[in-house]
Amino acid sequence: MTFVVTENCIKCKYTDCVEVCPVDCFHEGPNFLVIDPEECIDCTLCEPECPAEAIYPEDDLPEGQEIFIELNAELSLEWPVITEQKDPPADAEAWDGKEGKLELLEK
Amino acid sequence: MCYINTLNKHDVKRCEVAIAGRYVPAEREQAFLDTIENPKYERDIVNGLKPFFQDKAPEDIKGFYSPEELSMLSSLHGTERDVESRMPVKMTRHFFEMAKTSKPLQRIIKASPDETLNLAGSEDPGYQMDFAPVEGMLHKYEMGLLYAVSTCSAHCRFCYREELISQKDIERQDGTVAKKGLAKIKEVTDYVRAHNEIVAANGGRHPETGREKLREVLLSGGDPMVLPNRKIGAWLAALAEAGVESIRLGTKEMSFHPNRFDDAFLSMLDAFHETYPEVGFRLMIHFNHPDEFLLRGPDGAYLENPNGSLKWHEDTLRAMEAVISRGWINVENQAPIIKGINDDSDALRVMQRALYRVGVGNHYFFCGRDIVAYRAFNVPIETAWNTLNESQKGLSGVETHARLSITHYKGKTEVVAVTNEPIPGVPGTENGVLIFKILRNALDAPDRGKVCIVGRNPDALWFDDYEDRVIFDEAGLFDYTRVDKKTIEAA
Numbered sequence: 001m002t003f004v005v006t007e008n009c010i011k012c013k014y015t016d017c018v019e020v021c022p023v024d025c026f027h028e029g030p031n032f033l034v035i036d037p038e039e040c041i042d043c044t045l046c047e048p049e050c051p052a053e054a055i056y057p058e059d060d061l062p063e064g065q066e067i068f069i070e071l072n073a074e075l076s077l078e079w080p081v082i083t084e085q086k087d088p089p090a091d092a093e094a095w096d097g098k099e100g101k102l103e104l105l106e107k
Numbered sequence: 108m109c110y111i112n113t114l115n116k117h118d119v120k121r122c123e124v125a126i127a128g129r130y131v132p133a134e135r136e137q138a139f140l141d142t143i144e145n146p147k148y149e150r151d152i153v154n155g156l157k158p159f160f161q162d163k164a165p166e167d168i169k170g171f172y173s174p175e176e177l178s179m180l181s182s183l184h185g186t187e188r189d190v191e192s193r194m195p196v197k198m199t200r201h202f203f204e205m206a207k208t209s210k211p212l213q214r215i216i217k218a219s220p221d222e223t224l225n226l227a228g229s230e231d232p233g234y235q236m237d238f239a240p241v242e243g244m245l246h247k248y249e250m251g252l253l254y255a256v257s258t259c260s261a262h263c264r265f266c267y268r269e270e271l272i273s274q275k276d277i278e279r280q281d282g283t284v285a286k287k288g289l290a291k292i293k294e295v296t297d298y299v300r301a302h303n304e305i306v307a308a309n310g311g312r313h314p315e316t317g318r319e320k321l322r323e324v325l326l327s328g329g330d331p332m333v334l335p336n337r338k339i340g341a342w343l344a345a346l347a348e349a350g351v352e353s354i355r356l357g358t359k360e361m362s363f364h365p366n367r368f369d370d371a372f373l374s375m376l377d378a379f380h381e382t383y384p385e386v387g388f389r390l391m392i393h394f395n396h397p398d399e400f401l402l403r404g405p406d407g408a409y410l411e412n413p414n415g416s417l418k419w420h421e422d423t424l425r426a427m428e429a430v431i432s433r434g435w436i437n438v439e440n441q442a443p444i445i446k447g448i449n450d451d452s453d454a455l456r457v458m459q460r461a462l463y464r465v466g467v468g469n470h471y472f473f474c475g476r477d478i479v480a481y482r483a484f485n486v487p488i489e490t491a492w493n494t495l496n497e498s499q500k501g502l503s504g505v506e507t508h509a510r511l512s513i514t515h516y517k518g519k520t521e522v523v524a525v526t527n528e529p530i531p532g533v534p535g536t537e538n539g540v541l542i543f544k545i546l547r548n549a550l551d552a553p554d555r556g557k558v559c560i561v562g563r564n565p566d567a568l569w570f571d572d573y574e575d576r577v578i579f580d581e582a583g584l585f586d587y588t589r590v591d592k593k594t595i596e597a598a
Contacts, residue, residue: 001152022256022289023335039145041333042152043258044195045274057154059163 002037002058003046004072006065009033009054010101012092015085017046017055028082029075030106031089036076037069052096067102075107130293136344139382144371145335150260150364151200156180156191156218168203171217179220188223193480194269197262199363202399205420209398211454214447215263221483222264228479230270233516236279236287237590238549241298243290247518247549251299251324251351253290255342259330260363263395265445265484267476272329280589292341296349299324303350317551322352325391332360332367336375343379343388353387361392361426362399368426373433380435389437390430392467395449397458400424409457417461424465431466439470444491444511445484455498459506469509474522476514477569485568488513489541492522510546515570516587518548525563535562535578545582550590557582 005017010032017033018026025039026046035046035055047055056062058069095101132140151165158164159172160181172180183189190196198206198216206212238245245252257271266272271287278284299321306313306320313319324346331339339356346354360367376388394400400423402410410418419427430436440462444450449458459469472495475485486494492511499507511522526539543559562576570584577585 022258022329022333023338038147039335041148041258042150042154043256043333044154044197045258060157 001042002040002072003035003042003044003055004037004058004061004065004068005033005035006054006056006061006068007101008052008097009050010105011095011098012052012054012088014051014088014092015082016049016051018082019085020045020049021083024081024083025076026082027076027079029079032075032105033082034072034075034079037073038076052092071105078107130296130345132341132344133348135382136348139344139378140337140340142378143337143340143375145337146369146371148364148367148369150367152260153198153200153203154196156184156196160184171203171213176219180218183220183223187226188220190218190220190222192273193223193226194218194264194266194273195262197259199261201365201422202261202363205362205399208403209396211396211448211451212398214445215265215395216261218264219483222480223483224480225482226480228481229477230275230479231277232267232476232478233514233549234280234589236277240302241290241294242288244295244298246298246302246321248547248551249319249322251295251321253295253324253326253342254287254328255290255326255331255338256329256334257287257289258333259328260333260360260367263359265443265448265475265478267443267478268329269478280591292345296345299346299349299351319552323355324351324353325355325357327357330358330360330363331356332358336372339372340375340379343386344382347379347383347386351386353389355389355391357391357393359393361423362394365420365423365426368429373429376433376436380433387437388435389439391470392438392440393442394440394458394462395442395445396451396454397461398454400427401457401461416464417457419461419465427465427467437468438466439468441470441473441509443473443475444486444494445475446486450486450490450494452494452497455495456502459498459502459509463506469506471512471519472509474511474513475568481568487565488522488567488569489525489563489565492525492541496525512546513543513570515543515545515584516549516589517545517554517582517584518550519546520544520559520582520584521546523558533578535576538563540578541573543582543584545584554582559584 013031013033022043023039023041025036027034027036153164153168159177180190196218235245238247240246243254254271262272270277274286276284277287303320311319326342343354400419402418402420404410412418431438449455462469474488474491475481495511512519513522521544523542523544525541528539530536540560541563545554545557548554559582560579561573562578564572567573
């Protein structure tokens, strides 16, 4: 099992989650974060931290978000680890909850 | 200069850390860290009650809660009696397998509506934060205790660090309110070095607090064994480099997921020992009940080997033998005595014998602490003493090293004896007495060995239940004033 960052993180990227991860399994891309499934220990600490409610357990993903299992695994191999919180994008709040953000994912 | 694009992710992290001016490992330390492997451990964790409420738990685990239990628990969900907001619910596949046929084991991890019937208790038992010179570290005389992580593989319902695991806000002595933070390598090792330099420059004692060298560190949490090997290794090496003489690691992983003690972990420990042979390493394990590692037959009796010893679960035995066969690792068991789990002298007798037989020391049994909701878990102090004393009847001396300890705000205190007879001529002893003795003081050393005698109260769960019957108190257990945190920060 692992936890998965889903679509609503795109363009919000609040990074509250990275501070609480005991195993440093968050990786940072230009406008999205992912969890390395090989490192995640299912501790659940990150899930309630996400202001955008974008983190879910793998086996309890909202419908239509299944593709993020693969994206998290794939992108965590490419992107650097992030362990410290930083300021979110200035327009993060405006993007929170918007639909169709997958198209805007920058890799 | 750091060419991030050409490096793997761990190299990148190291560069980033160096750039930010944080902890930089010494050369031999880095050489050790470079040898560490980090496999993924498949614990098959079931998190929370939601999988049960929604009927999504793995097929064979679904029945772990009865429909009646689930309906009670879900009716409390979201109310102030929510069992999950008191303490998150979590279990591993291995523990589930062991608990399937064992009521005592089920009590360890199964949430019960009774837990939140009475929420009286301390939000920070022992005022732990008074002893924290840096976040995530408690300095108690010669020892430092570290909150390395705030979760375990599974969660004991009676956890005495429930405030850390459930991330509750705690009011500190200066009035600030915040969650308990975790220890950071740089801050902790800077503190240890600075404290020990002052001690060394002043003839072996800190000029203001009178404390000796901080020579021992307990890695705790949560359970450090949920961290990857590289993180555990990083702590061990950094503490060794800072001059710590002995490191303890407190874990319940022998019970929750014994396969965590695999070749990759043990190779890491071997490499650590090779790099720092002078540093002692002790594994403080936590078994409450022998069902956590012994096998039972269909008739409920423990299975025996041909030589008469009791048969262990093969994964646990392999893990235990692998650790013990190193020779340089001390393994000690300590556990609280909890209602419905191990307030059973037969179970404790079996456990003490079986553990000692494979080379595990029986260190402390504890009375439950005054955590929030302690009335759901604690047995009376006198009952705990009687249970342990009964369990040790007929055991050999070496099997009975364990003492019953109750953690007074002053420090670890032994429940030495409970008498049934009055002391002639001494008022207040008509029903017998209970004798406490201070084992170690959290702040300094001189009080060790001092005793306190109280008249009996068979219902007493905590010290305050004896307040009206103190007969003799050279230990000062009933004259406790909270430690002034400034005296610790001065260190």
